[in-house]
Amino acid sequence: MKPMITLDSDTMLFNDKGFKEAIAGRNLDIVFDALSECIENRFIFVDYIPEKLSRWSRDAVEYFGLPGIRMKDSGHLFANYVAEDERELYLEMIDALERGETTTLDYIMKVRNAQGIYQTTGCKAKLISADDGSPLFFVGSIRNYERPDTIDPVTGLYSRNNLMATIKQYLGEKQPFAVSEAGIRNYFDFNSMYGFDEGNKLLKKIAEWLQSRKLKGTFFRGDGTKFVYVVKEDEHTTGEMHEFFDEFKRFLKNDVVVDGMHAELDVCGGAMHVTDMTLDASTIYNSVQYAMAQAKNENRMELLVYNDEMQAKSREHLSSLNKIRNSIVEGCRGFYLVYQPIVSAEDESVIGMEALIRYRDEKGNIVPPNSFIPWLEKDAAFYELGSFILRTAMNDAKRIISDDPDFIVNVNLAYPQLQRVDFKTDLNRIVEEENFRARNLKLELTERCKLIDVDSLRNDMVFFKSSGMQTALDDFGTGYSALGLLVSLPVDQIKIDKSFIDNIQEDFPKQCLLEAITNCASRLNINCCVEGIETEEIKEYLRKNFKITSMQGYYYSKPIEIDDFIEWMKEYRASK
Incomplete structure (x- = not known):
């Protein structure tokens, strides 16, 4: 006897009336499109195994050049996109899953995109069974590891790629703005003592606190244990940045608890008020990092603002570095x-x-x-x-x-x-x-x-x-x-x-x-x-x-x- 679920070519119809109405027809498309927007850099899909019918997100169809958002036997059809030397293993996994011999899929393989370029992808999926134990749904996502992430996977903050794009956007708008960066100084001690998983939880906890402050600017994750804040300038920005940094410092010192473990952390920071719209994004970010490095070298647990004195000290160094950079450009x-x-x-x-x-x-x-x-x-x-x-x-x-x-x-x-x-x-x-x-x-x-x-x-x-x-x-x-x-x-x-x-x-x-x-x-x-x-x-x-x-x-x-x-x-x- 088949599971109590029926599908036609355009809709999935469950016997439960409320659920049926929620996802039938156009509503299913809305759900898929919404999920695709919420899940950054992942392509989602659902297979209905008894009928071998599937629904794929639109971005997956566009990226891989698939026949359409609804397909028949997509598990085997997708094998045509997997690199030839990995195709046999992929098909073995799909067949084992459809027979109910395994309940999860977790693989990394090279898959061809619509431009004919093979990219390293990771697929994670799970089998959902009917009440009688027969395979029912196969639900999962595919991540392309060679696409630039805009969201940092550990903290959930915008990534460094997005940071540089935001700075460029503000420069284009020709409106003054400020960039500040805070670096956690003794994170490595915590990480070495408790391990990577706990270290990542710590970074996540810090990011959640930053987001909870509801400030008017945007937070990003910088390199490693650095957090960056970008905000458009007004007459209150300077004072607010210093006040917020002091609040952040107190939080790291007294209030960070991960799985019952108290982490007492120090922080130093650098900032820059950007009024010269002829600067480029790299120069601005390097200047902020220079100010933070000065704070770190002088063992000052405070926010140093990049100023004329720093600019004079760094100008000669930057001139030398620019010569080296130009040497790269010149072969x-x-x-x-x-x-x-x-x-x-x-x-x-x-x-x-x-x-x-x-x-x-x-x-x-x-x-x-x-x-x-x-x-x-x-x-x-x-x-x-x-x-x-x-x-x-x-x-x-x-x-x-x-x-x-x-x-x-x-x-x-x-x-x-x-x-x-x-x-x-x-x-x-x-x-x-x-x-x-x-x-x-x-x-x-x-x-x-x-x-x-x-x-x-x-x-x-x-x-x-x-x-x-x-x-x-x-x-x-x-x-x-x-x-x-x-x-x-x-x-x-x-x-x-x-x-x-x-x-x-x-x-x-x-x-x-x-x-x-x-x-x-x-x-x-x-x-x-x-x-x-x-x-x-x-x-x-x-x-x-x-x-x-x-x-x-x-x-x-x-x-x-x-x-x-x-x-x-x-x-x-x-x-x-």
Whole structure:
């Protein structure tokens, strides 16, 4: 006997009269359209399994180029849009679901859109059964992980992409406005102690409090643990911003409770009153961040407003940074790579190298990377530099791989790269154009990359691995890095930061932590590389007492250019 539900080609009609009237005909379209608008960056669908009839949101139909909002047997029809090498697995999951052998669907696959471009998508869906247990409805959503999010998934606030668009909009309207940013200073302590889930709850709690204040401006989530507020100016704005910051400071200090745990947090902030409409959005945001950095460096838990004095101090620095930025636009002029060897902890053979970016100015002076990399990582121009690094590292590594097929080159990925919608496509294109074997490339996620939502980061890493590349977490043991990442992310390697092993022979807590990390990594079949090896003594101590797989540091070689690296490697191997 069929379930007590009937459908025709245009409507779903339930026997319950009230529900039937609520969703019949045009009302169903209204419900779907409303849900689509409420659920950012997700495509929704409902399948009625007995008749194999389905209803899809209009944006899904437009994006994927589907036949229509109502389809017959859409589960199997959608297989035509799934990448060929993943299609068989997809069909197995659909068939198992229709037979009632599974009640949920949770997959990540490459799916073709209406333009013929394959995009990484994630589908989550659930089976709803009738009273007799037979499969009835299949309800779910599809998320495109390569579309720029306008809503931050952790806090529910508008994202940084939306922030920059709002600043540009206000500049276009030529009406004065103010931008302020507050950064949570000791969030990492809470996050490291209680884990990522509790850390995300904390950020959500803060966002909810901000929204509850009902201010006339708009809140955004900035990078990491920073929150941004943008408001159109009037005669009260300056006083209100400072009053609100003081209120926010008291809330963070006294009133933040997550699952019964009190989090005592500090905050510093920067702000800017924008009256010059000839400025661009990046300059404005960088100025706000400069003011906040000044507050942080001076250990001032207050809101500093960007002023003429700050502008004078930062002008020379910005001029230098702009020259570096222009060098990127001009084909990455002045940039070059150096490489530091990575050796096996077992026999100290050279197994790879890490690529590191350097810059030489027009006078031939080498500019310290820590003076420009943090700034560039917040600039859109970094994306081109990242592509230059990838191409150069691949070409240099091929000179070694021709004689050593298992040699690996490690390349650091930056936050702006992972935030770009087209990065994955560009990465695969670069690998193909440079005729480079993906298995010889290891992508290191730097500290700021870990500011990305863990689910999104996991999906990025799944994509890299599916393309044949290896992945690593850099600076493990500092900042956001925690043991929880080992089970959340499908990494091939973790890299222990030098600061973590400094004085470790005399520091018992560090010894306990490193033992726990390396044992955990070993049981999960994750390689462990220790950075900062500088002496024979520390090298032997680590090899003897911990489950490490590789080492890197000045004990073997400082970072050197590729010709010098190849010569060094010949001499090193000859000495063994």
